[in-house]
Amino acid sequence: MTGPLHRFRALPLRSRLALLVATAVAVAVAAVAVACWFVTRAQLEEQLDTTLRNTTVDERYLSSLYAYCLDPTQQEPPRTDSGLTVQLIDAQGTVCIAPDWSPLSVGRADLAVVNREVRSTLHTASAADGVKMRVFTKSAEVKRGLGQPNLKIAVSVARPLSEIDKPLSTLAWVLLLVSGIGVVGAGAAGLWVARSGLRPVDELTEAVEHVARTEDLTVRIPVEGEDEIARLSRSFNSMTASLATSRDRQAQLIADAGHELRTPLTSLRTNVELLARSDETGRAIPPDDRRALMSSVKAQMTELASLIGDLQELARPDAAKTGPLQVVALHDITRTALQRARLRGPELTITAELAPWYVRAEPAALERAIVNVLDNAVKFSPPGSTIDVELHRGRLTVRDHGPGIPADELPHVFERFWRSPSARQLPGSGLGLSIVARTVQQSGGDIALSPAPGGGTEAVISLPGAPQPPPDGVPE
Structure with a gap:
């Protein structure tokens, strides 16, 4: 359908605002003009009625008029210059x-x-000639001859309504002219107001189109005032800043990933080329060297697979990073992670004091995060040392006795691909703690690393508690 409302909505916003302003002013001016006309008419009518009520007709004029009506041939018609029509009844x-x-x-x-x-x-x-008159009729008496009683009659005095109709007609034309000028002026003012008010929107539109055309996320819109347009501008600036930061992080992730992938790929290619050259030339590699090469290839493949898995984990969108949250036993998950950590560090002593604590999290992601923290402690602990693990009221503490982390490196430990200069020769991708921090935050907790008293590092994971689930088979 193409009705008036549809055509109105099809107009540009600027035109709609100007039209609405002009319409509102037109309605207001029309209402005022009509009210003014009616009030003026009522006042003129009241003034005319008051004049007629206060009009007095001279008795001699009444007598002369009555005498003329009795015998027009013997009397001269009476004259009056008052502008009144006088009639006897x-x-x-x-x-x-x-x-x-x-x-x-x-x-x-x-x-x-x-x-x-x-x-x-x-x-x-x-009147007989069709003229509309305003008539005031009152009782009167006319004197007759001697010995005759006065004649009871009624006297009507009248004025033509044209005395007020003409001023009202003039007033109507004046009001119509003023209303027309007011509507035109309102339309022009509405268009000016619309242009002025929508100028920030035009700037925002141009900025959005510029970003869409050039992908330049450094564009910022000047913010003035505290109105809705200013809020919209601030929101746009915040959005472009967030997008720019996200793109920078994405570019940094790609660069860091390329750098981290280059090392195992280069080493893997070198070892594979050595094995291929041995087969092509017929020069057999000594068994011990061949076993070392194969072990190196296997280790590099494992490192490469782990790095790719970490990258996939970090690259997933937020909605897909975790499965459905459920109430799980943090002490049980930590106990499972400890079993894996003891297998990876058989020469270490790992002590554990785990008090029951239930949290709301995704079990697999939380277990992987705790495994990463324990692996980090195993990796940096010297042979024969001890790793202390304690869980008390949602506070999981993992304390090793390794070399520790320098104070200037602590702010960077949760950054992607960041690795301490002293740990660059050890296996790992630099993504483990970053994944841990993200998983803990998604579960509503936080993690912190700090130097431990007496040397080493202390990692603390704090998670809010959840109601303990009922035993299997027992309804809630």
Whole structure:
């Protein structure tokens, strides 16, 4: 459908605002003009009625007019310069009026005044020539000859309604002209207001189009004031800043991943080329060297697979990083992770004090995070040393007795691909602690690494508790 509302919505926002402003002003001006016209008409009518009520007709004029009506051939018609139409009405409804005036229609109200049923009446009537008149009729008496009683009559004085119709007509044209000028001015003002008010929106539109066209995320919109447009501008600036930061992190991730992948791939290619050259030339590699090469290839493949798995874990969107959260026993997950850590560090002593604690998390991701923390402790612990693990009221502490982490390196331990200069010769991708921090944060907790008293490093994972699940087979 292409109705008026559809066509209105199809207009540009600037035109719609100008049209709405012009319409609102037009309605307001029309309402004021109509009210002004009606008020003026009421005042003019009241003024005319008051003038008629206060009009007095000279008794001599009444007598002369009555005498003229009795015998027009013997009397001169009376004259008046007051602009009033004066008409006499007797008990039979007979009208007496000067020849210069057009007789007025006589109604029941006029006859009621003649019969003294009412003292006066005010109404609108038509003259014989069709002119609308405002008529005031009141009782009166005309003196007759000696010995004769006064004649009871009614006197009607009237003025044409054109005396107020013409000013009202002039006022209507003036109001119409002023209203038209006001509407046109309102439309122009509305268009100016729309342009001024939407200028920040135009700037925002241009910025968005520029970003879409050039992918330049450094564009910023000046923010002025505290209105909705300013909030929108600040939101856009925050969005582009976040996108720029995300893109920078993505580029840094790709660069770091390429750098980390280059080392195992280069070593792997070198070993494979040595094995291939031995087969091509027929020069057998000594068994011990061949076993060393194969072990190196296997280790590099393992490192490469681990690195790719970590990259995939970090590259997944936030919605897919974890499975559904559920209430799990943190002490049980830690105990399972400890078993794997003891297999990887058989020469180490790992002590554990695990108090029951339940958390809401994704079990597999949480177990991997704890395994990473324990692997980190195993990796940096000297042979024969001890690793202390304690869980108390949601606070999991892993303390090793290794070389520790320098204070200037602590702020970087959770960054992707960051590795301490002293640990670059050890296996690992530099992604383990980054994955741990993300998993713990998704579970509502936090993690911190700090130097331990007496040497070594202490890792502390704090997770909020959850209600203990009921035993299997027992309804909640």
